[in-house]
Amino acid sequence: MRTGLALLCAVLALASLALGPVDLAALWARDPELARNLFIELRLPRTVLALLIGAGLGASGAAAQALFRNPLASPDLLGPSSGAALGAVLAGYFLGAGVIGMAIGGLAGAGLSLLLLLALAGRGAGATRLVLAGVAVSMMLGVAINLALSLAPSPFALYDLMFWLMGSLNDRSLPQLALAAPLILIGIVLLLRAAPALDTLALGEEVAQSLGVGLSAVQARVVLAIALATGAGVAVAGSIGFIGLIVPHLVRPFVRHRPGAAIAPSALAGAALLSAADIAVRLLPAGLDLRLGVLTALIGAPFFLCLIMGRR
Amino acid sequence: MLEAIDLARPPMLAPTSLTLHPGQLTGVIGPNGAGKTTLLKALAGLSRGPGTVRLDGHPFLPHPQRLAWLPASRDAVWPIPAAALVQLGLGPAAAPDPAAVSAALSACDATALAHRPVAQLSTGERARVLLARAIAARPAWLLLDEPIANLDPGHRLDVMALLASEAARGAGVVLALHDLDLARRCDRLLLIANGAVIADGPPHMVLNTDQLGRVFGVQHGPDGWVRCSRFDH
Numbered sequence: 161m162r163t164g165l166a167l168l169c170a171v172l173a174l175a176s177l178a179l180g181p182v183d184l185a186a187l188w189a190r191d192p193e194l195a196r197n198l199f200i201e202l203r204l205p206r207t208v209l210a211l212l213i214g215a216g217l218g219a220s221g222a223a224a225q226a227l228f229r230n231p232l233a234s235p236d237l238l239g240p241s242s243g244a245a246l247g248a249v250l251a252g253y254f255l256g257a258g259v260i261g262m263a264i265g266g267l268a269g270a271g272l273s274l275l276l277l278l279a280l281a282g283r284g285a286g287a288t289r290l291v292l293a294g295v296a297v298s299m300m301l302g303v304a305i306n307l308a309l310s311l312a313p314s315p316f317a318l319y320d321l322m323f324w325l326m327g328s329l330n331d332r333s334l335p336q337l338a339l340a341a342p343l344i345l346i347g348i349v350l351l352l353r354a355a356p357a358l359d360t361l362a363l364g365e366e367v368a369q370s371l372g373v374g375l376s377a378v379q380a381r382v383v384l385a386i387a388l389a390t391g392a393g394v395a396v397a398g399s400i401g402f403i404g405l406i407v408p409h410l411v412r413p414f415v416r417h418r419p420g421a422a423i424a425p426s427a428l429a430g431a432a433l434l435s436a437a438d439i440a441v442r443l444l445p446a447g448l449d450l451r452l453g454v455l456t457a458l459i460g461a462p463f464f465l466c467l468i469m470g471r472r
Numbered sequence: 473m474l475e476a477i478d479l480a481r482p483p484m485l486a487p488t489s490l491t492l493h494p495g496q497l498t499g500v501i502g503p504n505g506a507g508k509t510t511l512l513k514a515l516a517g518l519s520r521g522p523g524t525v526r527l528d529g530h531p532f533l534p535h536p537q538r539l540a541w542l543p544a545s546r547d548a549v550w551p552i553p554a555a556a557l558v559q560l561g562l563g564p565a566a567a568p569d570p571a572a573v574s575a576a577l578s579a580c581d582a583t584a585l586a587h588r589p590v591a592q593l594s595t596g597e598r599a600r601v602l603l604a605r606a607i608a609a610r611p612a613w614l615l616l617d618e619p620i621a622n623l624d625p626g627h628r629l630d631v632m633a634l635l636a637s638e639a640a641r642g643a644g645v646v647l648a649l650h651d652l653d654l655a656r657r658c659d660r661l662l663l664i665a666n667g668a669v670i671a672d673g674p675p676h677m678v679l680n681t682d683q684l685g686r687v688f689g690v691q692h693g694p695d696g697w698v699r700c701s702r703f704d705h
Contacts, residue, residue: 229549356564362550363560363605366518370541371563372534416556417589 161414165428169211172435176207179442205337206329210438211431213329213397216344216389218430219423221404222411223351226358226419227382228287232467234405238290239297240387243273244394246301249308249321259332262324263339263395270391273297274384286365290379327398327453329438340392347389351423354382359420400453402460403430409467474613474644476515479523484510486668487523494612494644497636499655499675501648502664503688508648509544509617511664515646516541516615527613536563536609544617544648546598551589554582554601561605576608577601579634581627595622603631607638614638616647620654632657652679652688652697663687 178184180203188195220235227233235241247269248262255261281293305325312318357378360368369375390404407430408422415421437455444450473491480487485507492498492515500508513519516539517532525532527539540561548557558573559566577583580600590598599622606614614635620628632654639645639659649655661678663671665687671678685691685700692698 231549360560360564362552363557364543364545364547366513366516366543367541367605368564369518370516370534370539371536371561373564412550417550417552418556418560419550 161411161425162428165411165425165432168432169428169435172432172439173207173211176210176435176439177203179439201334202331205332205334206438207435209329209332209337209340209397210435212341212344213393213400214403214434215427215431216347216393217400217403217434218407218426218428219348219351220386220389221406221430222408222419222423222426223354223358223382224386224404225408226361226422227379228291229361229364229419230291231409232405233291234402235386235390236401236404237298238294238383238386239273239277239301240270240391241394241399242298242301242305243276244270244391245325245399246305246308247272248324248395248398249305252321252324253308253313253317259396260335260339263336266395267339267343267392269301270387270395273301274387274391277383278380287379290383323451324398325453326451327400327456328441328451329397332396336396340396343388343392347385347387347392348427350381350385351389352427354378354385355420355423357420358382358423359418362419398451398453400434401457402464403434403456406460406463407433473526473528474515474646475526475529477524477526479511479514479521479525481507481510481514481519481521484667485514486666488669490662490669490672492644492646495639495642496644496659497639497657498644498646498660498662499649499658500646500662500664501650501652501655501678506664507667508664510667511662511669512615512617512646512648513541536561536566537611539613539615540606540609540611542602542606542614542616542619544621546595546602546622548590548593548598551591553587554590554593554604555586557590557601558605558608561608563609566609572608572610576604579607580604581630596624596627599623600627600631603634607634610641611643613644614646616645618648618650620647620649620651628654652684652690655679 182198184195184199224233224235224237225231244266248266251262251265277293277297280296281290309318309321357373360371360373365375408426411425411429412422415425438452441450441452441455473493475491477489478487500511502508515525517525517534518541555573558576559568562569562572577586580603582600582604585593585597585601590601603619620631623631635645655661656675658675661675662669663678671683681691689700690697691700
């Protein structure tokens with residue numbers, strides 16, 4: 161399955177590189193320099209960001225569900241996504257809506273929300289306490305985002321920030337890629353390394369402990385990795401919901417439902433899904449400007465509903 | 473040798489010192505809420521509190537081949553096939569070992585369940601698969617919380633025989649149970665009431681009429697177990 165998903169990612173990446181308002185091949189004939197710049201500074205970051213952010217969300221979702229032993233858990237539950245969004249919005253106010261400033265603000269917000277989460281949950285907290293603390297942090301940060309928006313200096317700023325929050329990969333640049341990529345990659349690697357322990361956690365926390373899994377260490381590492389992989393994504397692309405929730409459910413049947421083994425294929429499937437969604441928003445007719453985060457939610461919400469109905 | 477030295481978990485378990493021996497089937501009996509699970513979990517190193525547990529004279533470190541813990545809960549969140557679940561019992565870093573997995577499943581009469589998702593099994597079937605998970609790594613110690621609860625009479629006998637054979641291969645087996653008839657098959661019984669071990673010895677010593685009447689409020693009559701006539705609170 162992994163090979164198939166990797167191939168799918170490669171095909172979608174090529175399609176994403178080839179797709180855009182300008183015909184690169186024609187432009188190359190007329191102005192190779194411009195075509196090269198356009199390719200490297202616009203198409204490439206957008207394509208790579210879609211793959212990386214999707215992979216980070218997919219892996220984080222699989223890891224969150226494994227850690228909390230709950231198929232309805234998602235990385236958003238822990239707060240770093242909201243933290244990143246709040247940080248980016250505040251940076252947008254105080255530093256002007258420069259994209260790099262917002263990305264740095266987003267990263268700071270994700271980091272602070274992680275510290276807040278760990279402070280609230282306490283050391284060596286069980287998964288239940290961690291998820292309750294995460295929900296509390298997310299709610300507080302959500303309210304803070306609304307407060308920040310309602311205090312927007314001008315209607316234009318409000319409009320810009322609202323639009324930014326909806327999530328998009330339009331016009332992302334190489335510096336944004338350089339900022340987010342290492343953090344997302346570190347997060348994914350940490351999650352992949354925690355996969356065997358998360359598999360064992362399927363047997364319950366006590367049994368996993370008796371089999372030699374250091375529970376607090378695994379929890380701390382996984383929470384940090386989720387904060388890195390999702391926070392860095394939100395910091396450059398805004399909120400993109402539902403990928404982390406859905407993707408693990410799509411791949412888990414192929415790994416005999418082992419929650420840890422689902423992390424690697426979830427990363428690949430997340431990368432493919434977000435790339436496909438980002439291609440889809442670009443293929444829509446020019447008048448219909450559907451944001452990427454809105455599209456993923458439009459697909460994700462009905463799927464989530466089916467999931468809940470199926471479990472009854 | 474599994475030693476508990478002044479092991480206590482207030483308010484559930486009063487300070488307890490005991491030595492458990494490998495090759496023995498040790499039963500832990502006592503009324504609901506007496507502290508059986510608390511004692512087993514403390515012995516398995518799964519709770520913190522006063523006292524120490526020593527395994528062969530050393531402080532206890534968890535390892536799949538050292539000690540297996542089977543909780544009383546039969547929860548299964550993920551619909552993992554039984555064989556894959558038993559494989560997980562070999563430890564987080566273990567290589568796939570289909571031989572060990574099928575041996576464990578077969579020992580628990582769960583071979584036919586190997587490919588069925590555990591979340592869809594009946595409680596008794598799941599209990600057998602989870603027991604297979606616990607014995608798969610052939611651990612030196614098996615600490616089992618009510619392994620025969622939820623099982624039908626035939627499988628109760630099978631599991632008691634399996635545990636006796638695990639003890640015969642040299643494992644130390646400690647199990648909590650409520651079946652006073654099957655408890656007679658243990659080599660040693662610990663009777664727990666109100667968080668303290670009040671009797672410790674071979675079954676015929678521990679399961680005397682007086683003691684059972686006092687602790688459980690039951691006695692054995694011509695029609696099987698009945699509520700004790702002397703039973704009063």
